[in-house]
Amino acid sequence: MVQATDLPRNEAGIATALGVLKQQFGERFQTSDAIREQHGHTTTWIKNQMPDAVVFARTTQEVSEIVQICATHKVPIIAFGTGTSLEGQINAPAGGISVDLTQMDKVLAVNAGDLDCRIQPGVTREALNTHLRDQGLFFPIDPGANASLGGMTATRASGTNAVRYGTMKDNVLSLEAVMADGSIIRTGSRARKSSAGYDLTRLMVGSEGTLGLITEITLRLQGIPEAISAARCSFSSVDAACQTVMAVIQYGLPVARIELLDALVVRAVNGYSKLSLPETPLLLLEFHGSDAGVAEQAETFGALAEEFGGTGYTATSTTEERNKLWQARHDAYWAMLALRPGCKAVATDVCVPISKLAEAVGLAEAKALELDLIAPIVGHAGDGNFHASLLLDMDDADEVARAESFVSWLNDLAISMDGTCTGEHGIGQGKRPYLIKELGGAVDVMGAIKRALDPDNIMNPGKILPG
Structure with missing residues (x-):
């Protein structure tokens, strides 16, 4: 199992916050090992780091109240959608509270004439398209899993349709978020363009819960093709x-x-x-x-x-x-697993300029062969994004070490080709070392934004940024 670093815990603050939240939320406050483990679950190979408790929120106001309690006692907060992220985004390396948003699952408004809708973050991609289909509309971003749209927004997800319809950053018009002090903001309107100040919508899209918790999203829709x-x-x-x-x-x-x-x-x-x-x-x-x-x-x-x-x-x-x-x-996916029954498929992704895709895939195939790894490759070829799915015996330490070497090499390869260490999985814990290699001093700017908006580092600490 690949290790993720534990961060210092605020034991006194966590204990106090747990008591307040339990009293306020009753049965929607859970501390059982099974639920905590589920909310620290990761679909990659990074170890599970459980939160101390899970709170099931139903409204933006409740999310605000949870954040205010945690902010008062300097307790970490991790948002949870469906748990399909791939780079350890929902782990709790410093403990704290997992805010489960699955009960915030309402489609609040559909504006068919404007081709947009407003939803809560727990609405899943498939549920939204089921709701829309009778109106001749659909939401095109398809990451494969039936992920929550809050999670897709937070990780700037994309998928097979990105070559035509773009990624989440192209399809989120505005959002509502609860910031680290519990304040509630809206980042924009339903207008298709705006020159009004900083683009806070794009700042929040892809922030992986490190700046605030997304509680409403206004999405761009498409007409179902003839x-x-x-x-x-x-x-x-x-x-x-x-x-x-x-x-x-x-x-x-x-x-x-x-x-x-x-x-x-x-x-x-x-x-x-x-x-x-x-x-x-x-x-x-x-x-x-x-x-x-x-x-x-x-x-x-x-x-x-x-x-x-x-x-x-x-x-x-x-x-x-x-x-x-x-x-x-x-x-x-299931076919690849059948190549080596009983093993775990660990997916990693990179993205390169399309002109470099053939070279990158060819080198990745050769590197896997050199390291004696089974690593079938599928790619969203239209935008230069591809995934290598390593089929691993997680009990074989030497094989896991070779796989780690392959992932590191692949990230470096993509960056050397003027590409990115992740086209759609996000940074989380797993890709943090490569973000600095890719962006250099720009990471310091991200850190300055993080400190300004979250001075106590309670919003999903240990993700994206170093330290």
Whole structure:
């Protein structure tokens, strides 16, 4: 198990705050080991660091009251959505209070004419789209897991649709947040643009709970496309597939998704889902628009892929056939686990300029082979983001050490290519050393903002920033 550093605990302050919160919240104040462990759970390999208690909040005012109590006694506060973050964002290295926001799960308003909505942070991505579909609208950001939209906002999440619809930073119009002193702020309005002061919305998006707790979000929506077409195409090499992706982007083809699966992932999917795909790198695509538009896009992609040796090109606009085409991507996680039963899949991500994607993926495959690691790769090829999923025996200390070496090397590689150590997983605890390598003195500016807004360092301490 990869260790995360424990921070000094304020034992007296924690004990006092626990007593006040228990009296105020009754059954919604929990200290059982099972609930605390769940709220310190991390889907990566960083050890679980449990909070001292969990409080289930239902309103912004309650969140404010919790924060005020914790601020008075200088007790750490960690926001909890669904627990799907990947870099230890919800761990409690100094103990403290986990504020569970899952009961704040209401869609407060939908403004169909303006293509926006206002929601509480516990609303999940799937729940929002279920609520919207009868109005012909949808929210496009899809990180894979059914994450809470508060958590997605806090980690600046993205996913398979980012190449067309952007990331959370592009789709959050404004938000409400409780700051470290318990004050409640709104960062903007529903207007599509503003020149009014500092962009506090963007400051909070991606702050991972280190500046405040997000309690409402105003999101940009999209109309459900008239037609959707999907396609897949095999290539002889990662380089050929990535050259095709670059051509697609440079041509201006408005793809909604363009996913890369390396040969190892394709082999895994074939075995798991009883498919017979060529065991070479594969691109999976989706096109959104009118019937005529998606047909034209699919045809254009086919022509571009042919130039780079693409084979087995298949496209369809029927729902059943689309699902079959995307089965390889949907099954990828479970298929990769089946490559090595009983082992844990530890996912890490980096993002590089698209022109560097083929080189980065090729080097990552070679490095995994050199270190005798199984590390299948899937990527959001349209924006240069890819994930290596290390299949590890966590009881094998030597293998875990080699995996740590690989992750460190991969982060450094991405930074050396003018990329980033994380395209969408965030910094949390796991990526903190690489943020300094990537941004240098800009991290000091982040630290100054943190100290100004949270002088006692109670908001998710030990995340993003060093120390």
